[in-house]
Amino acid sequence: MLPELVYRTVRSADPKCIGKFLWNFAFKGMVSVERFKRRLTRGDYFPPFLYVSIINSCNLRCQGCWVDVEAERSTIDLAAMNRLITDAKAHGNTFFGILGGEPFMHPELLDILAAHPDCYFQVFTNGQFITEKIAGKLRQLGNVTPLVSVEGNEIVSDQRRGKIDVYDRTMRGLQNALDAGLLTGVATSVCQSNIDDLLSQSWLQKLIDRGVHYCWYHTYRPVGAKMNQQLALRPDQLVRVREFVTTMRARMPIAIIDAYYDHDGQALCPMSTGISHHVSPYGDIEPCPIIQFANDTISDKRGIYETMTNSGFLKDFRELSAQATRGCVVLERPDLVKDLVVKHGARDTTVRGTAMKELEEMTPRFSQWLPGREVPEKHWMYRLAKRHWFHDFNAYGNTPAAAAQKATDLQSQL
Numbered sequence: 001m002l003p004e005l006v007y008r009t010v011r012s013a014d015p016k017c018i019g020k021f022l023w024n025f026a027f028k029g030m031v032s033v034e035r036f037k038r039r040l041t042r043g044d045y046f047p048p049f050l051y052v053s054i055i056n057s058c059n060l061r062c063q064g065c066w067v068d069v070e071a072e073r074s075t076i077d078l079a080a081m082n083r084l085i086t087d088a089k090a091h092g093n094t095f096f097g098i099l100g101g102e103p104f105m106h107p108e109l110l111d112i113l114a115a116h117p118d119c120y121f122q123v124f125t126n127g128q129f130i131t132e133k134i135a136g137k138l139r140q141l142g143n144v145t146p147l148v149s150v151e152g153n154e155i156v157s158d159q160r161r162g163k164i165d166v167y168d169r170t171m172r173g174l175q176n177a178l179d180a181g182l183l184t185g186v187a188t189s190v191c192q193s194n195i196d197d198l199l200s201q202s203w204l205q206k207l208i209d210r211g212v213h214y215c216w217y218h219t220y221r222p223v224g225a226k227m228n229q230q231l232a233l234r235p236d237q238l239v240r241v242r243e244f245v246t247t248m249r250a251r252m253p254i255a256i257i258d259a260y261y262d263h264d265g266q267a268l269c270p271m272s273t274g275i276s277h278h279v280s281p282y283g284d285i286e287p288c289p290i291i292q293f294a295n296d297t298i299s300d301k302r303g304i305y306e307t308m309t310n311s312g313f314l315k316d317f318r319e320l321s322a323q324a325t326r327g328c329v330v331l332e333r334p335d336l337v338k339d340l341v342v343k344h345g346a347r348d349t350t351v352r353g354t355a356m357k358e359l360e361e362m363t364p365r366f367s368q369w370l371p372g373r374e375v376p377e378k379h380w381m382y383r384l385a386k387r388h389w390f391h392d393f394n395a396y397g398n399t400p401a402a403a404a405q406k407a408t409d410l411q412s413q414l
């Protein structure tokens, strides 16, 4: 798998883009995780991976989206992003996930990327604003990879994303990125309506034939104002996704990302481990994108490092969710999330103001934590990378008390 992946990447991607990826992301990313580990030894939790939603607006209306896309536009402007990134860089961070809404609707996105040539940015996008001209500018910068979300075939895409012609418009943007020689990925939130189409070797082959370099299989999180719980995966399907990902990593010449398992297949939550936290389009510092409550903001004069490392809200969230589950505390224990929000008097960071009501309406369900059904990595490269730079960083101490009961529940549902 690896020689073919390297060969087709070198043949298709722009050398500057490959150089920036290897230096700003791979090498300096590794160093930033090592610095994170050193901080942990003195109890300082500042994530090496920050995810920032720079705008709320979007041209699509996806089921399960938690962002107030129809609300008045709010952006994190260039000056505020420069302050945030510069402070984070001072503590070794070089990677930033850029989300929205739709980031390419932000008028200063290219300026933000250009202002930090020593960093690497992954832009989560629906691809529909990536014109040939924009793609050309991204190639000149080289420090950015578009991660284009595809949620199904033509029919499913229109249904899931609430507009027409979604698939074709997204594919046009994806092709512009690939034609420009950008390292480009495709993301899917796997759910009932696309699991058979997109969790398949034939779909991966289509992506490879198109020139896509990597993909990311998220699992659908039924949250937000339009949560559509029917789309969520059953436990047997969650096991199927994990089996598929580890098998295809060893077989297909395309890189496959996940953020929920270590090298032994042990589940983890990036928020609980402290490896990532999120900033909303309003500058609120949230435990993760779908926990829309906060006590801290990026406008705090102390800067993002001091604000995050001194946040009792974030600390409590990490520790208590890690005691309760190795999985997603929002899906498995919405009651615990509610308790933490009430305990800290945290603000609802949504414009719609219904985040607490949504939490109360959630049905607890399985997430990535499937005790007894762990699937270890099958390919040495993923085992090596995760063993050293993506695991639970001892966030879980002993296995959460719920493990035995969880395993019994799981067995009854498989």
Ligand code: SF4
Binding pocket: 221, 268, 269, 270, 271, 272, 288, 289, 290, 291, 327, 328, 329, 330, 331
């Ligand atoms: S709480 Fe859930 S959605 Fe948030 S980072 Fe953890 S696993 Fe992911």
